[in-house]
Amino acid sequence: MSRLIRNFVLAASLAPLLAALPACASTPAQRGLIVFQHVCAACHGMEHVDYGDMAAFGLSPDAIHNWAADQQLPNGTDDNGDPKTRPATPTDPILSPYPNEAVGRLANHGLLPPDLSRLAMTLPGGAEQIRRILLSYAPTPAGVKLDDGRYYNTALKWKHIGMPPPLQDGMLTYPDGTKSTTQQMATDVSAFLNDVAHPHVAERRRIGVYVLAYLVLMAVLTFVLQRRIWKSRP
């Protein structure tokens, strides 16, 4: 018995070490956040997601604060009636860089870059389709005429898209040393967008395991209880 307790105490004292692991090892979704910050955020926003929500991807409170503070948000008008801005805070949403839809369209040949909050859920094909789009750019074949601001892309039904090819090999440096190939970044950012579209998915599964384990235990106990009671019926 005392050995059991000793082992338990030992295991419990190691637990914080295990919990700290994900912070240094990076997951595809965590690398995907870096791609979002450096590439996607140039045109896209996630208007329902706050900077603070990025803690789920291992971003430290300081990093969240600094990232938010780099963005300026409209903040009413000053005494002369001129528009004022303020730095964003961790509880502000990650808005698109365009102040409104008209400006967004003007900057993108009439097309508005979609919001990414739930894109991996609402786009037919989901996160996998996002990955496929990012990897399916090709030179426009001879004989195909595309309008200005349209790019040839084989992942789409109409074979073109309004988004210029966003990824290039080695365009950013991953802090964990992973090579930033186009393939790698596409995989990472689609994993990130998948998690963004399914908030709290890891926590949901983790708690779910405990809930199910508890219910299985209760089911066994109530089954035995029920059997005993019914055996003794008059």
Place this chain on the structure above:
Amino acid sequence: MPAPEKTPGWLERRLPVMSVLRREYIAFPMPRNLNALWSFGAFLMVTMAIMIASGLFLAINYTPDITQAFASVEAIDRQIPSGWFLRSLHMGGVTMLFACLYIHIARSLWYGSYKAPRELLWLTGLGMMLMVMVTAFAGYVLPWGQMSYWGATVVLNAAHTIPLIGKPVSELLLGGETLGNTALHRLFVLHFTMAFAILAVIALHVIALHVVKPNNPSGIDPVSPKQTLPFHPYYTSRDGFALCLFLMVYAGLVFFLPDLLTLADNYVQANPLVTPRDIRPEWYFAPFYAILRAVPSRLGGLLLAVGSLAVLFALPSLDRSPTRPATRRPLVRLSLPLAFLSFILLGVAGMHPPTETWLIVSRMAMAWWFIHFLVVMPLVSEREITS
């Protein structure tokens, strides 16, 4: 063990709740031969409690305004602590509620629980089902996603086909020709109010059950106390075990398969200018949606969809046979499972695009549903030989 007689206490002399609880929930005589299908009433009760509790907390964080509704639901899912859990509990709860409701009703149909003396038990139950449907419809509009808006628009268009009163009444109730801010606000109030109204009808339903006592698989009511068992501990222990299994399914839906039964389109904010490629109802409304679409005339579809429920209300007078369970009625034993199958086929058809094949399936299934209740039941109950 009989409780020792003693003078009634202070509370007992003024409000005999304790003795009533003892009589109705401990000593209450139950048939000895109930099977697992008799646990679904308990599941429904528990699900309703969870729905109301989770709904109250969702309502605290929800904003019934078309410019903010969608964002407030997103905030519940993302930023509100445990909001994702409350919302999944509420969304999964609808599925569990309807699944149990349909099984509970199917059990009553199979074992003839709607017959004398349980007609009012049956009617209060069906009334409650209608209330749950209205509540679920109103609730589905609240997140103000694309399916919320367009699903409700389909229902609204169907209601508009009611001659003379359809359009003016629905405009009066929803504050405009199409869905807008007023409609959303009113549907929120309706959703909230109906939930508590259902609680009141549950009380009626349970009181009616305790007056007429539960039916049982043999269809013959127990006559002597020897043929019964007290509710506690026999059925409390059994329902307790069944409830654990039920909650395991529920938890599986909430924690592991939250997207299984939700439509991704509803995570796009409602846009009255963009109709989704195909408008699909939630699975529990799919059978009725299939009927709406299977009939070439809109008003006809509405009438038949309503009629498919109305035949259930009329059932105690359509089926005059005193024999309760289908197991002892050879023809019903064939015809009723086909009616169940029709209901399921209608549900599957309602979730598919209306191709030629699915339209034929819906029409045949719908036909059998009505034939079973309007032709087979009255005829069979007049001339059948029961085993």
